[in-house]
């Protein structure tokens with residue numbers, strides 16, 4: 001489905017700030033997988049998702065998505081196949097545009113944009129139906145500017161936009177990290193609901209180990225720009241936070257004391 | 265009578281310059297692209313329309329219909345020329361990754377020579393000025409047609425052109441391409457994630473913007489029967505003044521067409537004020553300084569408001585530079601003084617991390 005092979009990504013090559021963010025990263029995502037990704041700060045999690053989405057190209061390696069080599073494909077071109085939700089609720093939506101305009105933009109992801117109406121009358125019913133699913137009463141506020149919504153509402157809307165046209169893969173980068181715990185769990189269960197209903201292949205970064213264990217069928221742990229642990233199925237279901245911590249300690253040689261991951 | 269005439273000429277100038285202000289609105293407000301090309305492309309529009317009249321002067325002299333015909337061609341070519349200037353700026357920014365402001369300055373600087381070359385085409389030697397008094401313009405030719413005074417003719421034609429421009433843009437920004445353009449200016453990362461080619465959006469937006477600026481330059485040239493290489497100096501600030509005055513008239517929830525009309529109104533008010541300042545005998549050299557001060561004041565009001573309301577803002581955890589490898593974005597940020605905001609974000613970053621750690625710790 002989605003395959004990363006031999007991916008290397010280095011930032012600021014040839015400067016004092018040179019940073020190897022991904023080192024020989026290999027990952028094969030199967031159709032229908034829901035993978036949770038954990039790892040310490042700077043482990044390369046976001047960089048991996050950005051490389052998949054085409055925000056920047058890797059120096060080395062090949063990315064194939066549904067049999068297509070997308071390694072060099074521009075970000076906006078592969079966007080048709082990829083849904084994304086970001087950590088910052090401001091990033092996923094256009095705050096100056098209203099809810100239906102945002103949805104209409106998402107409804108044209110990967111399609112040709114011409115001089116037809118930006119929001120068609122026939123779409124509005126469809127949007128209403130979809131918004132009802134969120135259970136946030138947004139279906140009655142389709143003309144409201146998204147900038148007026150709360151972070152949680154924006155994140156739920158972004159999730160809806162990312163899946164409005166079924167993506168081949170959904171990339172979630174700590175999409176609940178900026179939300180308060182209650183809203184976060186609401187958005188997480190929405191994520192679960194939408195992805196399982198439509199069987200959407202998903203890669204979700206989280207800093208919460210409990211969530212990482214609770215959600216999805218597969219878990220990967222990253223460190224130093226590569227995957228150090230990849231577990232699926234029953235074995236994954238039976239994981240505990242302590243198992244993960246032990247695994248992490250073992251791989252990092254004990255020097256994890258300050259890491260945020262420990263606390264997740 | 266003098267007062268009324270001052271009103272009328274002020275209104276006319278306001279209408280003609282409003283088209284330029286709408287162009288500035290497209291780049292500055294919709295695309296969020298501080299485009300300085302305008303100062304050059306305004307004169308480019310004037311120069312092209314002027315030279316077309318001059319080169320076709322024998323045909324123009326045949327009669328009012330011929331004159332009007334050539335004038336209309338002049339306006340269209342002026343739009344194309346302005347659009348090309350915008351295209352250059354767009355390509356500099358998107359393909360060569362030159363920061364928006366610098367891209368605009370480079371094009372504007374280049375246009376200075378090009379505009380002189382255009383105005384000198386008839387005598388094959390660069391000129392800084394091109395008079396149309398002998399040749400005639402759209403307005404003088406229309407005057408031969410109609411039994412009303414020049415000012416009223418300008419008024420009628422200007423109203424028609426402005427109405428067409430506003431209508432066209434109202435339609436355009438409701439289309440898929442227009443929506444994508446608005447999204448690009450509002451949130452580039454979101455636009456990209458939704459499959460919008462933000463490069464194309466920016467290029468097209470700049471072409472559109474400067475095409476209208478060129479059209480405005482051509483109309484102003486026709487109105488004053490003269491084009492000059494410096495006619496666009498200060499136009500950005502004049503455009504911003506119109507936009508800001510307009511926004512102060514209709515703040516809050518208004519449909520897009522009302523927003524466009526508010527710019528027209530803003531431009532008219534601005535020009536009427538200037539006309540009266542002239543009438544009062546104030547030296548014209550002072551006007552630009554006055555305008556600049558006015559715009560500075562108006563621009564700083566939202567900032568001050570924001571500073572006050574910024575204090576209890578929700579912490580956001582996202583180091584902006586991190587996910588944004590785009591060089592132009594970074595240059596842009598520096599030029600736009602977003603550097604301060606970035607630092608603020610970093611501060612909240614720490615906050616949030618601690619927060620997150622706390623709540624997470626209790627969860628485990």
Ligand SMILES: Nc1ncnc2c1ncn2[C@@H]1O[C@H](COP(=O)(O)OP(=O)(O)OP(=O)(O)O)[C@@H](O)[C@H]1O
Nearest residue numbers: 011021040041042043044045046047586587588589
């Ligand atoms: N655009 C960039 N320019 C320079 N360095 C970058 C950039 N993006 C990431 N890095 C660096 O690459 C490394 C990996 O960063 P990445 O954002 O992928 O980490 P992460 O695993 O997502 O961490 P976190 O948990 O903090 O989000 C870090 O050292 C980071 O500083």
Ligand SMILES: [Mg+2]
Nearest residue numbers: 045046047173
């Ligand atoms: Mg990250």
